[in-house]
Amino acid sequence: MTDALLDDAAQKEAAARKASAKGSVLYLDGVSVSFDGFRALNELSLVLAPGEMRAIIGPNGAGKTTMMDVITGKTRPDEGEVLFDGTHDLTMLDEAEIANLGIGRKFQKPTVFEFHTVADNIRLALKGPRTTRSALFGARNRIPDDAIDEVLSRVRLIEHRARPAGDLSHGQKQWLEIGMLLAQDPKLLLVDEPVAGMTDAETEDTAELLREIATRHSVVVVEHDMSFVRALGVKVTCLHEGSVLAEGRIDVVSADERVIEVYLGR
């Protein structure tokens, strides 16, 4: 009797979860990751609706980057479910497959192809087939310069287009990475600390850019710059010790005592 009830409840819960998974673009449930016994993610659950932009905040070491690693296939979770578009189980796919599903990422530490020119970095990132065949004889060889320049102007690197990316300054590399993400034009963008090392003006510009992107894409953005997060004006999730501490509108979250305690400080 009770068993049946419990079963029933469990089934319902599962069904409800399924339902929420179905409609979501990104769905994390009970995801845990540990490194040598240290739990970086602890039963983390998070759902992102299509077209939604979500800001993630949280103390250093809360697991924000680790979460992105899990989504992009860099780190395999010990347990938990990670679904994309409600159907694709990301834990079964490798990085390239995930990227080809339409998940793009900007890394916390800017990573670009240092030996390639700025323009070629964008060229390689541009949307389109990525098979060896297309790269050899196919579409990849017919990318017009305009497409590249368009992106480069947007990230204000047009005058650097012919320079090796390795020569850029730290912040310029940040911009280049954002440019690559734009070029990739993925369904879901994961943006790890995009405005670190930017001036306030650039920060505003980036917020603008992200808002514009969010009209057509789903975005997860991690940042510590609260004025930037505020400028985004989206739902905020605060992680702490690998799980969600608070979630909601920015003014609600930033007024949360626990968030102030572990994150914002007094």
Add this chain to the structure above:
Amino acid sequence: MLSVEDIDLHYGAAQALRGVSLIAEPGQVTCVLGRNGVGKTSLLRAIVGQHPISRGRIKWNGEEIQRLSAQQRAKAGIALVPQGREIFPLLTVKENLETGFAVLPRREREIPGEVFDLFPVLDGMLRRRGGDLSGGQQQQLAIARAMVMRPKLLVLDEPTEGIQPSIIKDIGRAIAYLRSKGDMAIVLVEQYFEFARDLADRFAVLDRGQVVLSGTRAGMVEEDVRRKLAI
């Protein structure tokens, strides 16, 4: 005190600094501001000796140091918190901190307690490898590592990058505290304007490798500075 006098710096044929001058005095914070790619990091590299300058002089406590190696400058009391953290990835947190002992006489080789007061997370992670830390944790470690050297000139390149707000405040307090001890000169590169404004005794704004605005705290007009930082 540190005085940078009219220096040029090149990467190959490309010039990154043009006639830059700067002063940093003990008990004061000198802030360097500027957009991406204007030469802030290059200026700091010139000061700590990681890149040679092609013209001008750098004086530290009256002596010209532009010909000294980075290691000699470290011995002379100059410590760097680099952009991008540059943690020794395979050394543990404790070992990373202990690399700062190289400039200290044997009996002073210990990690000052104030490091852990300031960055309590590090205390719990002493045995973890530096490269495994989160970005913000690494940034904290980089600052702590420089403090272990007990420098006379502390050079910080965007130390708040990637750090959670509460700790940014702590770092601000720490810098203020170090300043207040009065024997340390601090050069701080910062994008985060408010943070810089609150700390700066002097400032210089760079644009395209040149100082376009500089002065003391008194002469620091927010409007002017912001305009120079605009895109």
Add this chain to the structure above:
Amino acid sequence: MRVFAVLALFAALALPAAAASLQETLARFAANDFSETAKAIDEIAESGAPQAASLIDALLNRRLAVTPDGGVFFTDAQGRAFDALTGSPVAAVPKGAQLVRTNNKLRGQIENSLGTLRLQAPDPAKRREAAEIVLRARDVSALPAVRTALSREQDPVIAKVLRETEAALVLSRPDATTEQKTLAISILRARSDQDAIAALRAATAGAPFAIAQEARRAIVAIEKRLEVQAAMQNVWYGLSLGSVLLLAAIGLAITFGVMGVINMAHGEMVMLGAYTTFVVQEVFRAYAPGAFDFSLLVALPLAFLVAGLVGIAIERGIIRFLYGRPLETLLATWGVSLILQQAVRTAFGPTNREVGNPSFMSGAFDLWGLQITYGRLWIVVFTLVVFAGLLLLLKATSFGLRMRAVTQNRRMAASMGIPTARVDALTFGLGSGIAGIAGVALSQIDNVSPNLGQSYIIDSFMVVVFGGVGSLWGTFVSAFALGIANKLMEPVAGAVLAKIVILVLLILFIQKRPRGLFALKGRAVES
């Protein structure tokens, strides 16, 4: 001393003088014919002449000479000359005298007869060796001598060997009783080694059925035990091969594993160490032959210094311009390796040079039936000591910390006030120096030739990489794993196939663990 003892024994045991006169006997030596010499030996043994033992001893050790006019002379171990006929000292062996030659057969004959005689030698080691020789020779006529010796033997260990010897001889006697033989079989079964099997096998031939059956059963039992022993023996061989691999690789674990220099000249550093040993030994041979056993102790620090200094020179002259460009180090160090090889070839000649084993590294001993050679044992011990020392240096000293810091981020290390140039030079010197002392050890078991280094370089890289670059413990485990796997495979597959199989396994294993056995994991590695 020994000569006297043998002499006394001879006098006591020899039969009274009989047939030929000593002069006639000695004349046989002049014939320069092995069968004549054999006759002469027998006659001398029978002659009972007081100098007989010294004579035979001299013959065995190539100290007996005949002059063209038929005079026979010999020298003793101290180099004093005697006239063979009279046994009295002479000033010197005359010029033009020819040494009397022996061959294996004669020496075997002499050894066997001396073996019986030495059963009562004062030196226990000699007595034991003599008993073993008699056991192996199974010359039935020695039985009385063995029994006499057994009755006088005080040392329980030697007494046991003598009893086993007696048993082996009894088995070979057709006239022994069944009880005697059964007892003998049980004694040999307890001895349980190849010699016992040989003796038992001899017993099966033409023996009564019951005895033969018993002997066969004993053989089967012994063989079973030997199989287990053989497995253990193979593990030991593996450990010993592993230690050689480790020793060869450990320096590379620093220059390549820690510093990231693809050091193709590593083998040549090993070679320099080996040649240093050679030079040191030459000096000892020339000036202090008596202290030869200490030559390795002198060679060790010198080899470290020589290879270390060459290493420092290479680092200062070449490598330091190449940090951050590890692939160029491959090209440059390959060049250095060619130059060093040819330099040594020019200086020392292309052929092998002789490096001797000091006495503490010669020979072997038994441990629970395992035969362990001293040379290999010392190498294992030495390797472990070197490894432990290095581990300590790297993990527990400030030099180790600086060394790791510099190799991980040279520019930042400089800004921390670490003297990077000095640390680099010393680190490379350390790796090279350790390769040098590896050369001292390897000179004990391998060629000392200009090609020495080449034969170790590939294995060394494999060990370091298989273990996981940058992990000292990885190198340690990898060396022993490869050594033992190789040695377990060898009896089954043969030396050539075993090596191929190991290589293939290594390739497959890397698929499972793409960063070696002790792979460093996590973010730290990627950054």
Add this chain to the structure above:
Amino acid sequence: ARAEDTIKVGILHSLSGTMAISETTLKDVMLMLIEEQNKKGGLLGKKIEAVVVDPASNWPLFAEKARELIAQNKVAAVFGCWTSVSRKSVLPVFKELNSILFYPVQYEGEESERNVFYTGAAPNQQAIPAVDYLMSEEGGGVKRWVLAGTDYVYPRTTNKILEAYLLAKGVAKEDIMINYTPFGHSDWQTIVADIVKFGSAGKKTAVVSTINGDANVPFYKELANKGVKATDIPVVAFSVGEEELAGVDTKNLLGHLAAWNYFQSVDTPENKEFIAKWHEFTKNPKRVTNDPMEAHVIGFNMWVKAVEKAGTTDPDKVIDAIIGVEVPNLTGGTSKMLPNHHITKPVMIGEIREDGQFDVVWQTKDLVPGDAWSDFLDGSKDLEADWVEKKCGNFNTKTGKCGG
């Protein structure tokens, strides 16, 4: 015009790489022989000029260098090669350009080429007599055999021949153990233990070693350490001479054997003189001599005689003229060039002495003619080489035809 003032002789021995260890000496001895000949007034009134190249232990390079010597330097003859593969590599070149090679090393046989003269031992001049000796009463009456070799053609073929020979002599199959190791094998623990085990079966056992090159030193070191005495299990080697022993401490190896056609210790006036000249030439009174060196001495002297006889260095004429040429060898006999391009040689067994030299303990009464094709192998029983009558290196006596 200059080319006609001198007669050039090519020296094709590795001076670097793995084979330098053995071959460098042969280059030196050739230089000495040429210098000496020039002191005697040269050849056909001209000076002989040595052309030295270094094929660097690299087999294709041997072919390339051979070609260079013949085509570019126009040498009259080449003295060179050590390993069989190097000889195989240069063969086509000598055939194509019709020149002459003197090959000084003991080898597996199964070859007779018009352009090559084999001055080292064929298997019947080394392996078979050595086994005969060990089987004899004097040699210890060996009943059980370990054939240990490096895994390549020379040991493989030699062991094949020996195995067939032993079986024919009534040795049981289980009394023969065959073992191969890679080049440069350095860990002999297992194999030496196996040998000891094989040898403790109660029958007199011997090891026939065709182990080559670098592997020997660690092999003997292991033997010494394991205390394998020659009186228990003698090892007879075919590739270990005075030069190889110079690298090992022989005090624990006394009595182990080698079979060669020459030993430095052989006491003849010719040899004494040769050794003295060698020491003088190398300015090193400790330099040893060995069998392949003697082979070059014989080969060179034969060539000189043949050239004098033919009155020209023209290869065709010399190849014809050299058959039947006799020159004294260094051990008191006279070696003769046979129609199969092999020579007659004495066979000697030496035991290792403390000073690294060998004591000759046995020797054939007469010189043994080298046999190109083994009588103990199926494929070659019927083959015969005769460059005089049949003008053929592989004449099949059954079919009466000459092979390709």
Add this chain to the structure above:
Amino acid sequence: MITRMIVSALGDRGSLVFLGLLGVAALFVALSNLLLPPGSALHVPIHIVALLGKYVCYATLAVALDLVWGYCGILSLGHGAFFALGGYAMGMYLMRQVGTRGVYADPVLPDFMVFLNWKELPWFWHGFDSFPFSMLMVALVPGLLAFVFGWFAFRSRVTGVYLSIITQAMTYALMLAFFRNDMGFGGNNGLTDFKDIVGFNVQAQPTRIALFLISVAVLALTYAVARVLVTSTFGKVLVAIRDAESRARFLGYRVESYKLVVFVVSACMAGVAGALYVPQVGIINPGEFAPANSIEAVIWVAVGGRGTLTGAALGAVVVNAMKTTFTSGLLAPYWLFMLGGLFVLVTLALPKGIVGTLQGWFAKRGEAKRVETSEPSPPPEAPAAGKAESAS
């Protein structure tokens, strides 16, 4: 489309110069040997033609290696194996052509099999009497090995030194295996004493010239294919993989496919080079599998300039020409000093190899001109090395 790609790939000045010089040199060598009298100063003797043919084969191997190493960062220390396998395939064909002309006159079995008592031809020798089949095997066998090896290794993400070492283990294992007489490839003696190739005597002058010209053509073709690969976006992806493999994955590139394609193509090229090498040097033996040979090939590429293709070819020729020259004459005992010294010198003085340094030098001059005319956009310094290379 494809023609356009080829034009754009080979239309640059370096390629034109390279192919042009190659063609002119080949024609000169062939014609001078055929037409000029032997005494003439410009006459190239036939043995030099064979020698040049060998260099050209090495150059082809070097280009193949540069393709994987220079552009994709795969430091193969086992490329000699592919070269040798191609060589063995050709050697087997040549052996079968000997027919009854072997010393034992066996119509089927090669000599070494007869005298080791083989009774019949092992299965893997069948088909090698056919030229087309053999030529197929020349590329197929190395290609297949590379495919199997690469398929496992790249999927397992074996990279850097780990990959280098297992390629070395591969060639080392093959060497030991081929050394074994039981393998049926002639053991240490290998395959030698060839008679004809497609009916022509291998040693005849016209055959040699033809082989030389074919080798040159193959080098040109290899170069052209490699150029097309590296100038297409495919090449850019390779470089991206070389510099930041995981970043390329996050952009959606299947790194293992790219690596596999280039590795297999390169192995086939090496195999063809080996096949042309064998008839010209007259022997193939397990020594060709020796790890040192593969390392040497890497050295040629480094000397000429990694990632330049033309440099690889040049490096192979320069190093081998020096080897040829230094190993003869008075300097023979000291040639290792000179070669070793050369390697050290090149690394120190020409850090990017001969061609790489020249290219950098031209580029700098070009830049300098541009800077004079238009001030902005500071010219890049050579990209900081370190990063990309720590991958290997």
